[in-house]
Amino acid sequence: MPAPSQSRAPGPATARLPALWADLADLVSSDARLSAFATRAACVLVPFGLALVLLVYGTGPEPRRNWYGDPLGNDFAQVWTAGRSALEGRGGEPYDLPVHLANMKAAFGQDCRFAWHYPPVFLLPAAAMALMEPQPAYLLWIALSVALFALTMRVAAGRMDLAFVALAHPLVLSNLAYGQNALFTASLLTLGAVLVDRRPWLAGLCFGLLAYKPHFAALAPVLLLATGRRDCLAACLATVLVLCLASLALFGTAPWSGFFGTLGDTNRIILQNAAAGLDLNASAFGAVRLVGGAMATAWIAQVLVAALALGVACRAWCRPTDAALRAAALVAAAPMLSPYLPVYDLAPVVPATLLLALAAHRAGGLRPHERVLICCTPLFAVTREVAGLTGFPLGFVLSVATLACIAHRIRPWTVFEGRHRTGRGGVDIQALTGPAAGESGRAA
Template sequence: MVAFSSTLAIAPAEIKIPATLKYVCVALYAVNLTLCLTAYLGHAWIYDKNGLGIPTDFISFYAGGRLVLDGLPAQAFDWEILKQIQVAALGRDFAGDFPWHYPPPFFFVASVMALLPFSVAYLGWALASLVPYVAVMRAIVGHDFGIRLALAVPLVFVNAWVGQTGFLTAALIGSTLYLIPIRPVLAGICLGLLTYKPQFGLLFPIALIAAGHWRVFVSASATAVTMVLVSWLAFGTESWLAFFHWLPSSSEAVLTDGRATWWKLQSLYAMVRYFGGTEQLAWVLQFVLTASVAVAVALMWRTRLPYALKAGVLAAGTLLATPYIAIYDMVALAIPVAFLVRIGVRTGFRRYELPALGSAVVLIAAYFTGTPTGLPAMLIVAGRTDPCSFRFVVAA
């Protein structure tokens, strides 16, 4: 195992996992597995009892990939055309829309999905994106317990059920942060790939500049530019023009009109709108939060505090800083938790830390009641990264 700093790595034998933490993770993992099996066997996942495809977010990727294979990638951004392809793929009509919101580079992933039968692509995507997420969690914790921690996150089931990108987003954020001190060029590549969801890259340039990680910064920039150029060559100028043409409509639908329903978004902006606040008030409060987090990240990354602590703060801040974070994106909250667990299993948890993380789990699970409880869960995790504690100064 490679240490995050100049201190020597601690051998797995010296790592002590609290029994309570072990039992809770096993229970949550069992719940996730049971829910997945129940949904599939109960015809609530992928196919219904009549053998027709169930409309979820995944159909957006699959239909977009079909249009790419047909040589019409730009049409994926047109809501009406995309829905026609979705209806044909599912064999049924459905209410609402599952639009394509991603920049053209994500067409590479979608086109691979569309080469496969619907059910194979659905399960394959869930498993293929789950593997790097689990691997990153294992690497960050530095112990096999990281695997159990990854699978215990309540939103594992939600992300797999709707076939979304939560695992991939978490894997890229986690990989970037894990690799910065040891493989800066590779870390930059991971960060550049994260531009498929640019709203999660707001704080990384600030942290990299503050800490002087210029190799990561250059590598990430080069990767992002390469993705733009390669996708332009592969999918044409029309695909990028369509992306920018439809971007305001997508933003208006999600962030202004709330067509996705506010409780499915977990930002401060969405919470203000959920409780009846105006759009202007929501933007002001979100800007204040984002600016505050950005300042905190910049100041912390200029210090000599342990890297695991700084990485945890940046991971948590990344989620707080964006107004557009859906419930499945909250899988990435496992990354700051993994850094906190990395510190805790080596230096000991403070008495209130595990109960606090437990309350964050309860808040996330409360999502099933139709309430946007992700924000307080993020604040709890962010609050655990307390730089004032001397304990962190000696952590690896």
């Protein structure tokens, strides 16, 4: 008589599924587990990402082209080309699109089709890069990007391990691979925001250096003026003035005439014709256009979102607020003011999220929706692909979610609580945020 059948023990894959699900659930319920997972992931992603950039994007079988057949550094190719034109006394050529494209074709091949929209102050670093051949220039560009971004995250967090985790963000790899400048932008915004009270002149210098991207730089002077930070504002304006005068002295008036003369073309190429692709623009304007909305509707949405972002930043800066949250509000709000926000320019979201996590840690821990936001970080790697395939503006949604989490942390009743406590017990209003602010200052 055959022996009775016995239930078979679950196989390895079946046995691991419940444990895997439990581990994933822990990531959105435990700060410790989320931090440990992020650290382990960074140990793999950072060296892998840097090696990928260096070997695949920084070298290639043909001179000045990578292993994908694209120009070395992709978008960096036009920075080098514009810089070389400026070095050779032809600083106005980058603003003449046919001539600029011809210069790029001569240097890198016929696949280059990037228009130059930067103000002439950006010709200063571009010319410095063009002193070298494209490959060493690109490698130096990404090395400076990584170094400045890592230093900034270290200053903001006060801990190198958190800075290392920030380097693992998909937006960091995206910027390095394409030779974009958003890591510089995010670094300067963040340094200015976290140093504004302790080193006002240095903070102003950082804000002023953002003159190469005026649509990102505009928010900081407004907040400095509104909050009476005159030293920082003076340093910011002086830096911008020096940069403008330096570009005039080195390259003449032709670049400035070309820049102002092509502003209308920039609007037509970037916003009206969406020459870079509707899937690339992560702004409110771009989100409406992506789903088929009219230009007028897109502009209305952009104005509304920009006003909300400005309101969050003003609330954080004009009322007693945790220093990290105040900095996060500026860094997260600045990109949302622009109607053109390529997905790689979402890089300020990285320090904004880091500063949000620091403020949450001091306040007792992350809230569930904040953990969910951090767990969604890998989605930044596919924002353009999702937008192109589904028409869903994932990049815009993630950036809005980040700003919303920051706004949720900024309590609207802090001022009233402070006045009440000061009136009754003689407690200074800074006592509400002083320990947090002081801790942030010491950590940085």
